[in-house]
Ligand SMILES: NC(=O)C1=CN([C@@H]2O[C@H](COP(=O)(O)OP(=O)(O)OC[C@H]3O[C@@H](n4cnc5c(N)ncnc54)[C@H](O)[C@@H]3O)[C@@H](O)[C@H]2O)C=CC1
């Protein structure tokens with residue numbers, strides 16, 4: 001029986017995929033695998049029993065990836081599963097920044113009991129007038145699952161779209177409309193665009209990428225949208241740029257003590273992925289990843305271990321070994337098995353950075369002391385007999 005812990009509520013349509021071989025535990029310390037959305041895993045103790053964590057979503061900055069890898073815990077995310085939800089909110093953000101829809105709605109509430117509300121509206125509506133997005137220049141930093149959808153949608157709404165992503169994947173490039181202007185230097189986005197939206201992961205290399213220096217290169221009255229992570233933007237610099245009138249609006253999906261009351265900021269309570277469809281898509285993908293890993297040892301969409309697929313085990317035994325990516329690991333595995341008279345029918349070994357993963361299928365049962373010998377090899381982080 002596998003024990004699953006949910007650190008956040010996970011959509012039922014995903015949880016329902018767990019068969020009667022699984023049970024849900026309230027206790028993270030007892031779990032074989034955990035599901036999480038934005039809850040932080042950084043402070044949690046990682047038990048020996050924990051095999052996998054699946055992030056039902058894209059950003060994995062709430063999970064200590066290297067610490068997990070070092071304990072042989074495979075971390076997954078669900079690439080693209082919530083991208084449409086975010087894209088739609090970004091389009092809403094473009095519109096909310098262009099016309100004072102929020103101010104107008106709040107104003108109506110302030111006169112809602114006046115019987116002349118209709119006349120008052122006609123008299124006051126010019127205070128909330130704005131501009132259209134058609135024809136304006138939109139710069140997109142990060143053309144992954146979300147950036148590409150935003151680019152194509154904004155293009156269809158008549159915007160001139162500029163895209164920057166030095167690490168764009170082949171798939172993303174294929175999906176990008178040919179109308180998107182390919183930018184090689186992010187400064188060209190800063191200098192040219194009326195709207196700039198950021199869709200990169202939070203990494204050391206991207207932290208505070210939108211700062212005083214970047215903003216100083218931008219057009220006056222620029223609108224900046226951040227549906228990626230608050231720490232990508234130096235929000236103290238942002239507050240100053242809004243106060244100085246350099247930035248017209250800062251649309252962010254991340255309330256915090258700096259942004260929540262910031263004049264000129266439109267702050268949304270992290271709703272990008274909070275749609276029924278995105279929540280369902282993420283839950284289904286995350287649960288399938290965990291099941292495939294626990295039941296067959298196969299790894300798909302991991303962010304700290306290599307992809308690895310040896311199908312379903314048809315031999316007597318399957319052993320999964322999470323280990324360091326150092327020389328002679330396979331040599332040691334095979335010689336220990338050979339000395340024990342175990343014939344290997346199939347095997348696979350994949351590496352990613354400092355970590356590697358091996359699956360070995362054997363034709364006969366493998367004794368516990370042989371597994372103990374494998375476990376004792378220097379560089380082995382975790383070992384499981386799956387079947
Ligand atoms: N507001 C919300 O609810 C949500 C927010 N997010 C955030 O959005 C981020 C992006 O999500 P996805 O598009 O699904 O991820 P993704 O991994 O598909 O795309 C990220 C893209 O950023 C690019 N990139 C990395 N460093 C870059 C740099 N320095 N300059 C330009 N491009 C760079 C990568 O090459 C990749 O193409 C996530 O990491 C997460 O933080 C994601 C989903 C929901």
Ligand SMILES: O=C(O)C(=O)COP(=O)(O)O
Pocket residue numbers: 037038039056057058059060082270272273274
């Ligand atoms: O997928 C992401 O990166 C998100 O930011 C979505 O977060 P959530 O699952 O809505 O807490």
